[in-house]
Amino acid sequence: MSRRITLKDNLLESRLFMFRTVQAIVGAALLLAILVGRLVYLQVFAHEHYRIQSEDNRVKIEPLPPNRGLIYDRNGVILAENLPSYRLEIIPEQVPDMEATLTALGEIVEIRPYDLERFHKALARSRSFVGVPLRLNLSDEEVARFAVNRHRFPGVEIRAGLSRHYPLGAELAHVVGYVGRINERDLKTLDEANYRGTTHTGKVGIEKTYEALLHGTVGYRQLEANAQGRTLRTLERFPPVPGSDLYLSIDVRLQRAASAAFGDYNGAAVAIDPRNGEVLAMVSLPSYDPNPFVRGIEYEDYQALQKDPDRPLFQRALRGQYPPGSTLKPFVGLAGLELGIIRPGTQTYCPGYYTLPGKERRYRDWKRSGHGMVDLAHAIRQSCDVYFYDLARSLGIDRMHDFLAQFGFGQKTGIDLLGESSGLLPSSAWKRRARREPWFPGETLISGIGQGFNLTTPLQLAVATATLATHGERRVPRLVAAIRPPDASDPQPREPSPVHHIPIVDESHWDTIIDAMVQVVHHRRGTARRIGHGIGYHIAGKTGTAQVFGLAQEEEYEEEEIAEKLRDHALFIAFAPAEAPKLAVAVIVENGGSGGAVAAPIARAIFDAYFGETTARETQDDGTH
Structure with a gap:
């Protein structure tokens, strides 16, 4: 059997070796070019981008x-301060058994379900080496108890900080x-x-x-x-x-005097300096303790506040809207003088009721036996409804609206406090727009005594009263009187409040109304005469009541037989001294009944606190309106 002999082709092998060598060199050159290109890109074109990323990995803000x-x-x-506070924090990675630690901590400090819920939510989104708050605002006693047992709780620390407090x-x-x-x-x-x-x-x-x-x-x-x-x-x-x-601008002395004077009544009071618009007292009762809201109020406690029928969370002075009642009469009387409807001596006969021409319905006076012949001063002093029924009919609702609007009724005062209500000053145009109904003459009558659709806030009443006291200078009320920036050593007073001047044809009309309001307090038959005894200055005031529900034409109002929540609101507006006013006050007592017997003494307490007087109060019921 013959063997196959293979001849070696050296030339072919040489060419194949050279070809592969060239391929390897070209491939290596391409790879080197890619590497160099990448390095150039990273070092030149993308340098800044990656430098910032590297810095971010190293530096934290x-x-x-x-x-x-x-x-x-x-x-x-001090009304709001920052007090040192202590919180309990847990660093998760240092705690061997979280549940056992939480249980043991609960034996030393109070840990509420709310605290645990908040802790677990924070724990889920925190890094293991970052402290997670478990309890805020620890008491000194709790801090001391934990300090004694600190060795038992690795990874648990007390952290100091500041917490808001309202003393x-x-x-x-x-x-x-x-x-x-x-x-x-x-x-x-x-x-x-x-x-x-x-x-x-x-x-x-x-x-x-x-x-x-x-x-x-x-x-x-x-x-x-x-x-x-x-x-x-x-x-x-x-x-x-x-x-x-x-x-x-608040004076804590006046605030406390007003609050104490309310006793068990709910309501609101506002005291303003008519010379500059500064609010010296703003009371809304009942109130609430704001401190639990800082640390997180319990759900049950918040629900109790929300469901309380007395509504302690409601800011009555700023947002409460009440019929102004007879406190509107001085302003309506001024409108009658200014528009030439009446003169100071114009008289009207009051038989105890008023009827529109051709109508049988009787609009009753608060005094069922009537006041007889009364002029403007007598009508304000005794709060005669019939006089103002007749005056309102002569004025008409739209002229009355336009004049009263100058005092700020039916509009926000512009105070530096959010949430203010605007009240309501009705007009025929308003009723067509809001209710798609025409205006009726009877509605004009009751608007003239501050009832019907009229609504005002205690703050609006105080601003209107201050405007009357200054003969038509309506100022925007203000609560913040001065600001001290962090780089200043002394407070810097704010710019004066803007002033709107009410144009008046005859300046003597101001004095006519104010003199009548002085008689309300200092005349032997004034409806607020009880607060005028033993006083060393003159108060110009006006009492009022606001109906909570309507009465049938012949139905009697018997306060003792009516549920407390359905009794009339008691109102009183005043300023003093009448000759050179320094303080204007508006008081509304919910379901208080008589303005002269209930609301006026509260105003007197505010005046006494301001002027530094203390006077014995008479306690007999004068049946004032």
């Missing part, structure tokens, strides 16, 4: 929330308001960058209205951190700018 500005009354009494509690809750934890709704309106690290924001009252000034400006510090995010050292620090301090 930690916000430093500012200290919130303080709030004082006009005399420097006067319920006394000024409706004015100062409160702060609460920032929620999703707040985040829609707040500057996210300036609120980094801030946990609370103003919810109501001055705290909310002046949030931008009180909050301040956030600071920050640059921290060097490792790849896991742990802080190694502080690189740079930019301190926060504290919020501005506010000085309110």
Whole structure:
């Protein structure tokens, strides 16, 4: 058998080797070119991008929330402060058994279900080495108990901070308001960058209205951190700018005097300096303690406040809308004088009722036996309804509307407090627009005594009274009198309130109305005569009652037989001294009945606190209106 002999082709092998060598060189050159191109891209074109990313991995920005500005009354009494507080924090990665730790902690400090719920929500979105708050606002006793047992709880720490506190509690809750934890709704309106690290924001009252000034400006510090995010050292620090301090026009002395004078009644009172529009007292009762809202009020406690029939959360002085009743009569009387409908000596006979021409319905006077012949001063002094029925019919609803609107009725006063109601000053146009109905003559009559569709807030009444006291200078009321920026040592007074001047044809008409209001208090037959005894100054005032429900034409109003919630509201407006007014007051007592017997003494207590007088009160019931 023959063997196959293979001849070796050296030339072919040589060519194949050279071809493969060239391929390898070209491939290596291409790979080298790609590598060089990538390096050029990273070092030249993408350098800045990756430098920033690298820096971000190394440097962390930690916000430093500012200290919130303080709030004082006009005399420097602290109304809202920042107190040192302690919170219990847990660092999850250092706790071997979380549930056992929580159980053991509950034996030392009070841990509510609400605290546990909030803790677990925060734990789910936090890093394991970042402290998570478990309890806020620990008491000194709780801090001491934990300190003794600190060795038993690895990963649990006490952290110090500042917490908002309202030392006067319920006394000024409706004015100062409160702060609460920032929620999703707040985040829609707040500057996210300036609120980094801030946990609370103003919810109501001055705290909310002046949030931008009180909050301040956030600071920050640059921290060097490792790849896991742990802080190694502080690189740079930019301190926060504290919020501005506010000085309110409120006088705590007057506030307390007014609140105490209400006794067990609900209602509102507002006291204004007519010379500058500063609000010296603003009372709304009942009130509530704002401090639980700061740390997070319990659901059951909040529901109790919400469902309370006396509505303690409702700001009556600013948002409550009540018929002004007979307190409107001086303004209607001034309208009659100015528009030439009556003169000071114009008389009307009051038989105890009034009827429209050709009608049988009787519009009753509060005094069923009637007042007889009365002029304007007598009608204001004795609060004669019939006189003002007749005057209102002569004026007409639209002229009455236009004149009263100059005093601010039916419109917001513009006070520096959010949530104000506008009240209602009716007109024929308003009724057509709102109710698609014509205006009826009988509605004009009852509007002339402050009933019917008329609605006013206690603040509006106080502003109108102050306007009357100053002969037509209507000022925008103000609560914040001065502001102290963080870089200033003294408070800086605000610009004076804007003034609207009411044009009057005859200046003597002011004196005619004011003299009649003085008689309300100081005349032996005035409806508020009981507060005029033993007083060293003159008060110009007007009593009023506002019906809560209607009566049939021949039905009697027997206060003792009517449920308390259905009794008339008692009102009183006044200013003093009548010759040179320094204080104007409006008081509304819900279901108080008589303005002269119930509301007027509250105003007297406010005046006494302001002028530094104390006077014995008479207690007999004069049956005043």
